[in-house]
Every structure is written in structure tokens, then in C-alpha cells.
Amino acid sequence: MIPYGRHTVGSDEIAAVVEVLQNQFLTQGEQVPKFEQALQRYCQVQHALAVNSGTSALHIACLALGVGHKDSVWTSPISFVASANCALYCGADIDFVDIDPLTRNMCTEQLEQKLRYAAEHNCLPKAIVVVHYAGQSCDMATIRQLTKPYDIALIEDASHALGGQYNGAPVGSCQYSDITITSFHPVKSITTAEGGMLLTNNTALYKKASLFAKHGVTRDPDQMQGNSEGPWYYQQVELGYNYRMSDLHAALGCAQMLQLDRFISARRDIAEYYHHELAHLPLRLPLPGDTSAWHLFSIELTHHARENVFKQLQQAGIGVNVHYIPIHLQPFYQNLGFKQGDFPQAEAFYNNALTLPVYPALQKDEQRRVIDTLSRILDN
Numbered sequence: 354m355i356p357y358g359r360h361t362v363g364s365d366e367i368a369a370v371v372e373v374l375q376n377q378f379l380t381q382g383e384q385v386p387k388f389e390q391a392l393q394r395y396c397q398v399q400h401a402l403a404v405n406s407g408t409s410a411l412h413i414a415c416l417a418l419g420v421g422h423k424d425s426v427w428t429s430p431i432s433f434v435a436s437a438n439c440a441l442y443c444g445a446d447i448d449f450v451d452i453d454p455l456t457r458n459m460c461t462e463q464l465e466q467k468l469r470y471a472a473e474h475n476c477l478p479k480a481i482v483v484v485h486y487a488g489q490s491c492d493m494a495t496i497r498q499l500t501k502p503y504d505i506a507l508i509e510d511a512s513h514a515l516g517g518q519y520n521g522a523p524v525g526s527c528q529y530s531d532i533t534i535t536s537f538h539p540v541k542s543i544t545t546a547e548g549g550m551l552l553t554n555n556t557a558l559y560k561k562a563s564l565f566a567k568h569g570v571t572r573d574p575d576q577m578q579g580n581s582e583g584p585w586y587y588q589q590v591e592l593g594y595n596y597r598m599s600d601l602h603a604a605l606g607c608a609q610m611l612q613l614d615r616f617i618s619a620r621r622d623i624a625e626y627y628h629h630e631l632a633h634l635p636l637r638l639p640l641p642g643d644t645s646a647w648h649l650f651s652i653e654l655t656h657h658a659r660e661n662v663f664k665q666l667q668q669a670g671i672g673v674n675v676h677y678i679p680i681h682l683q684p685f686y687q688n689l690g691f692k693q694g695d696f697p698q699a700e701a702f703y704n705n706a707l708t709l710p711v712y713p714a715l716q717k718d719e720q721r722r723v724i725d726t727l728s729r730i731l732d733n
């Protein structure tokens with residue numbers, strides 16, 4: 354089976370992890386700061402905080418921004434559920450902004466309208482989680498311009514987009530946002546098995562997020578109430594979590610960082626070949642782009658039933674997938690009051706979407722097989 358996505362881990366990564374196992378520290382050693390520094394440099398951002406998943410990074414991003422009860426957070430319905438769940442973890446309400454059918458990212462016109470309505474009705478969101486779907490950055494300059502007058506915090510969910518660029522800068526530079534998070538799940542740009550990173554240029558936000566990721570416990574006198582009682586002293590000043598990344602995971606991450614550019618360039622080659630080879634078929638291709646990290650290559654069928662094509666590809670050993678079932682249509686979210694018809698562009702995209710395999714180790718003959726099989730199915 355050719356999967357839709359998978360990790361690429363070589364002997365350097367294996368050696369790096371084994372070395373940590375032979376060291377004194379399996380966690381809270383030197384690998385985590387090293388990995389954070391690698392991301393911080395690569396993304397040209399002030400601060401990087403490694404955590405145990407992208408979901409944890411989203412959670413502490415919301416907490417650091419002060420998202421709580423009576424607040425509302427908006428995100429895109431075409432994302433993984435974690436982009437919305439993070440708001441609910443904090444007791445806030447969630448709402449969605451429909452997608453632009455071309456980019457599949459949050460639609461800036463819809464956002465503008467919804468902001469105007471919310472401003473008139475006194476229900477503006479505290480924060481917006483924008484999602485760089487499939488690896489292509491949202492139009493961050495426009496989104497920042499729209500949200501700035503209302504003082505709304507912006508979180509970039511760049512789980513798909515590490516290694517991509519926006520406006521000549523790496524995604525993660527937080528040029529137009531307060532916080533960017535990314536994920537190191539095995540199908541993402543690089544992997545630590547499970548893991549995530551929070552990036553920000555705001556030192557106060559970084560310190561708060563760090564506190565929430567580490568039990569709310571601090572040894573920094575500046576964060577304490579009253580005086581230190583001695584060199585052993587620490588205080589819990591917030592209700593935090595244990596979201597730390599271990600040194601095993603960080604060692605894998607450091608070794609993967611050395612491959613990031615090679616991985617992205619392989620993904621771009623694969624996307625380019627799909628664009629070239631599928632152009633004549635009855636389907637809608639994603640917008641081409643050499644700044645995308647090409648996490649996913651999602652097509653939309655225009656003349657064929659998706660279920661039928663999906664099954665035939667699976668039977669031919671091609672692990673296609675669908676990204677995503679709109680979050681608002683999940684039973685949990687329908688129980689909160691969302692329903693079919695709420696975000697028509699997201700729903701229309703979902704009805705015909707199909708994700709084709711993209712990962713750095715996908716071989717040319719394997720990709721050829723995907724293309725030929727799909728062409729045969731659609732020609733029938």
C-alpha cells in the first residue's frame with residue numbers, strides 16, 4: 354500500500370536517539386533547548402517552546418493569550434479537530450469562518466463580514482486560529498489588517514506548513530501573528546513521533562506559555578509572589594500541565610531539522626508532477642505554489658462520485674484519504690449547535706475532496722502508479 358503520507362527517518366536520526374538513551378538525561382537535558390534553537394533560527398523568530406504535541410501547543414497558545422470563559426475563538430472548519438478543541442479546553446466558545454474554495458484556507462471576505470457583524474453585536478472573538486491548509490500559508494497580511502482594529506489575537510496553526518514561506522519569510526516567523534504552532538506528527542514536514550512547537554516574538558507570551566507547559570511551576574523570582582525561600586525554592590503560580598517534550602523526541606527532531614529543506618523540496622517536486630500530469634483530468638487541482646510546504650495534495654472530483662473513486666484507489670493499493678470532514682459536522686460539534694449548511698463552502702469541498710499520496714520518500718514509479726490508476730478510473 355502506498356500511504357497518503359509517512360515519515361522519512363534515516364540512520365542519522367536513529368543514531369541520535371540511541372545516543373540520548375545512553376546519556377544521563379532522557380528528559381530535561383540538552384536536546385530540547387537545541388531543538389528549540391534550531392526551530393527558532395530556521396523560522397527567524399524570537400522564541401521557540403517545544404511541547405509534546407501540536408495540540409498541546411494550541412492549548413497553551415490559547416491559555417497564554419488569556420482565552421477563557423465567556424471568550425470566543427474562531428477557526429476554519431476545514432482542519433483537524435485540534436484547531437477548534439483548543440478553545441473548548443479553555444472554556445471558551447468556538448465558531449468558524451467558511452473557507453475560500455480556491456485556497457481552502459479561511460476566506461478573508463467572509464472573515465471581514467463576520468467581524469463587522471460581531472463588532473455590531475458585541476461578540477468579537479478573543480483570538481482566531483488560522484490554519485495553513487495543506488501547507489499553503491493564509492493571507493496573513495490581510496488577516497492581520499482585518500483583525501488589528503479589534504485587537505484580536507492571531508494564532509497560526511502551521512501544523513501543515515513548517516518549511517513553507519509567506520511574503521519572503523519562513524512560516525513561523527510570526528510577522529503577522531502573535532503565536533505560530535506546528536506539529537511533528539509522523540505525516541508532517543518533520544517528525545518527533547509526537548511533538549509540537551510554539552513560536553512567538555512576544556517574550557511575555559513565551560513566558561506564560563512556558564509556565565502552562567510545565568505545571569505552572571517556576572524557579573524564576575520575577576514570576577514568583579513574595580520572596581524566594583532559598584536555592585531549592587519553586588512556586589506554582591498557575592494551573593499548568595505536563596506538556597514537556599522529552600530529549601529522545603527532541604534528538605529525533607534535531608536530526609530531522611537537518612533534512613527539512615530536502616524534504617520540502619521533494620514534496621514540491623511531487624506536487625509539481627501531479628499538477629503537470631493531472632491537468633487534463635476532470636478534477637479540480639489545488640492552486641500551484643512554490644512557497645507551500647505541500648503537506649497534502651488534495652484534489653476535488655468534479656464528475657465522479659468520491660466514494661467510488663476512493664474505494665477503487667484503495668483497492669489498487671493507493672492509500673488515499675480525505676482532509677477534512679468539516680469540524681462543525683462532527684457529532685460533538687453538532688451537539689454544540691452547529692449543523693449541516695452552516696459553512697457551505699467547507700461542506701462542498703469536503704463532499705468531493707480526495708488526498709493523494711505526498712511524502713519525501715514517494716518514488717517516481719509509485720507516483721506514476723497513482724497517476725495512472727487515477728486516470729484509468731476517471732476515464733471510465
Ligand SMILES: *Cc1c(COP(=O)(O)O)cnc(C)c1O
Nearest residue numbers: 406407408433435512536537538
Ligand atoms: C496534526 C495537526 C494538529 C495536531 O497536531 P498533533 O501534534 O497531532 O497534536 C493540529 N492542527 C492541524 C491542522 C494538524 O494537521
